[in-house]
Amino acid sequence: MTRGDVSALTVFRGRAGDHNERGMRGARLLGEELARRTGSGSVSIGQSRPALNASWETELAAALPELRRLARRYEEVLRAGSVPVTAMNRCAVGLATLPVVARHRPDACVVWLDAHPDLNTPGTSGSGYLGGMVLAGATGMWDSGLGADLSADNIVLGGARDIDPAEQRMLDEGLVRSVPVGADLPERLRSAVAGRPVHFHLDCDVLEPGILSTDYPVPGGMTLEQLRAVSEVLAEHELVGIELGEFEGGRSAEENAAAGAPELVGAVEPLLRVLDGR
Structure with missing residues (x-):
């Protein structure tokens, strides 16, 4: 699963602007499924705690140590x-990861699959939700305290459809490239990536509501079959990193069994196969 000699699988369950604890439980489930599929050990950071449901400043301050x-x-x-x-x-965890990836691999393209562009700043966000400011923070549109090394030219949005006015202006001006959901999504992503190395980020709300449990369901999303087709295309490129988030678990074994972690990991398995060398 790794190309070097360090175990690369990480499970992050710390606070990150959560509205509830279901995402923390979901990260644990995904980590277990990824470890099972890859035969890899993992490093865990953070633990499930009550959600704060506070302002972005309070949420960020609470999240910063982890x-x-x-x-x-x-x-x-x-x-x-x-x-x-x-x-x-x-x-919102991407506030920590994306600047590091960009420093090490400034040639890499961040393929960000999400129902939302996450290009708001504290000055443009109507909700003040920390997760809606990730790409803006990683590119230096506001100061998160975690770095701003990512170039907007190296972002390709996939599946964004719940877009705020300030975000739409940026897309209209071509500051960030966006590819909508559709039958041609895999081919359009291939064209947008243009042969660059890929850092892949998946927010589960890019999928059609009802497939998996997510915090912000938005109609008009992808199917798991479309996600696998996208994964097949991206697996043609050098992979710099993989992130899976916004997957929610339940309180019982029955709820967790129905949550869909095996189906989700199965849809991105083409990427995992590349890392395994299979």
Whole structure:
């Protein structure tokens, strides 16, 4: 699963602007499934705690210690020549990972599959939700305290459809490339990536509501079959990292069994096969 000599699988369950604890439970389930599929050990950062449901400033302050631990973990994995594979609770965790990836691999394209562009800043966000500011923070549109090394030219959005006015202006101006859901999504992503190395990030709300449990379901999403087709296309490229987030677990064994972790990991298995050399 790794190209270097450091175990690359990480499970992040710390606070990251959560509205509930289901994403923390979901990260654990995904980590277990990834470990089972790959035969890899994992490193865990953070633990499930009650959600704060507070302002973005309060959420960020609470998350920073563990996000910084994750950033150091990415530094270690990438310095070792390994490919980080991370199960995370919320997309806000990308505030810690993306700047590190960009510093080590400024040539890499971040393929961000998400129902939302996450290009808001504290000044443009109507909700103040930390997760909606990830790409804006990683590119320096606001200061998260975690780095701003990612170039907007190296972002390709896939499946975004719940878009705020300020985000839409950026897309209209071509500051960030966006590829909508559709039958031609895999081919359009191949064209947008243009042969670059790929760091892959998946928010489960990019999928059609009802396939998996997510915090922000948005109609008009992808199917698992379409996600696998996208994974097949991206597996043609050099992989720099894989992140899976916004997957929610339940409180009981029955709820967790029905949550769909095996189906989700199965849909991205083409990427895991590349890392395994199969």
